[in-house]
Amino acid sequence: MIQVEGLTKYYGEHAAIRDVSFTINPGEVIGFLGLNGAGKTTTLKILGCVLLPTSGRVVIDGHDAVRAPHEVRKRIGFLPDTPPLYDEMTVGAYLAYVAQLRGVSGKEVRARVAEAEEQTALREMDGTLISMLSHGYRQRVGVAQALVHRPAFLILDEPTSGLDPAQIRGMRELIRTLKGSHTVLVSSHILPEISETCDRLLVISGGQLVAQGTEEALARELGGGTIEVEVRGDRAKALEVLADFGPVSVLHEEGGVLALRVEASPDLRPRVARALMVAGLELIRLERGTQRLESIFLNLTRSGGAAPKAVAS
Numbered sequence: 194m195i196q197v198e199g200l201t202k203y204y205g206e207h208a209a210i211r212d213v214s215f216t217i218n219p220g221e222v223i224g225f226l227g228l229n230g231a232g233k234t235t236t237l238k239i240l241g242c243v244l245l246p247t248s249g250r251v252v253i254d255g256h257d258a259v260r261a262p263h264e265v266r267k268r269i270g271f272l273p274d275t276p277p278l279y280d281e282m283t284v285g286a287y288l289a290y291v292a293q294l295r296g297v298s299g300k301e302v303r304a305r306v307a308e309a310e311e312q313t314a315l316r317e318m319d320g321t322l323i324s325m326l327s328h329g330y331r332q333r334v335g336v337a338q339a340l341v342h343r344p345a346f347l348i349l350d351e352p353t354s355g356l357d358p359a360q361i362r363g364m365r366e367l368i369r370t371l372k373g374s375h376t377v378l379v380s381s382h383i384l385p386e387i388s389e390t391c392d393r394l395l396v397i398s399g400g401q402l403v404a405q406g407t408e409e410a411l412a413r414e415l416g417g418g419t420i421e422v423e424v425r426g427d428r429a430k431a432l433e434v435l436a437d438f439g440p441v442s443v444l445h446e447e448g449g450v451l452a453l454r455v456e457a458s459p460d461l462r463p464r465v466a467r468a469l470m471v472a473g474l475e476l477i478r479l480e481r482g483t484q485r486l487e488s489i490f491l492n493l494t495r496s497g498g499a500a501p502k503a504v505a506s
């Protein structure tokens with residue numbers, strides 16, 4: 194279990210994070226969501242034992258990150274925003290070096306390197322110089338170095354940053370395969386990525402944790418969420434009916450069918466359906482919108498950290 198209590202970090206006069214507290218249970222995959230400069234990297238570096246907090250504490254499986262960093266480092270694997278790779282080494286040699294640094298015994302090193310390469314689909318790159326790797330493969334080596342000592346807890350800072358769509362899909366699949374065997378904290382400012390891979394979200398804004406919970410629960414608590422409908426009939430009437438529920442946008446219009454999105458809680462779907470039918474519109478489709486997480490996120494971060502703290506589960 195990971196317990197973070199009242200974590201604060203000042204850079205000079207500037208507080209990068211303030212009074213951040215959360216708990217992560219074994220086996221959970223947690224998304225750490227925030228805009229640029231929100232304080233994600235600072236928090237993750239403290240959890241990764243590469244930065245000391247100004248105040249507050251991090252306890253991992255009963256070990257305090259400041260008082261017992263060695264114990265904590267054994268239990269965590271950290272992919273920083275820039276992976277610490279040595280260009281002049283081969284992938285295999287680098288991973289073996291990292292394994293030894295992290296205390297893996299000499300006779301186990303080869304097996305652990307092979308295991309980490311297997312997990313990150315790097316087997317065929319074992320003998321390749323790191324300087325020859327594409328950005329996507331370098332990210333994978335970054336994840337492999339975080340896994341090589343078999344830590345229970347993995348911290349991944351923006352693992353998909355700079356990857357192309359195919360590589361992003363590969364990284365998402367990799368994170369999914371780690372689910373169950375590892376506890377994972379993965380940061381991102383890319384919403385769909387977090388939504389697809391994580392069990393629960395921590396949302397940080399202006400250095401403060403502004404919400405935590407499942408996507409469903411946050412949508413419920415914070416009134417975020419959208420409803421999408423397709424209707425046939427009087428266009429102006431459809432817009433008028435939906436505007437009673439929230440801001441409306443037109444998604445597309447084809448063959449007399451109008452697709453619309455309204456920013457309203459998906460719980461209101463039965464009322465929206467009734468209102469459209471009462472207004473004489475032909476209802477073709479009505480469902481929970483896919484932009485749900487984005488609207489929650491924008492609601493939470495719009496006020497730059499002044500949003501009320503919401504805990505939902």
Ligand SMILES: Nc1ncnc2c1ncn2[C@@H]1O[C@H](COP(=O)(O)OP(=O)(O)OP(=O)(O)O)[C@@H](O)[C@H]1O
Binds near residue numbers: 208
């Ligand atoms: N070494 C540093 N010295 C001074 N200020 C810093 C330092 N590192 C970060 N900051 C500031 O602390 C705040 C939080 O930065 P942090 O890098 O933790 O955010 P982030 O959420 O990871 O952002 P990004 O997504 O852009 O990486 C920002 O205002 C940043 O400018």
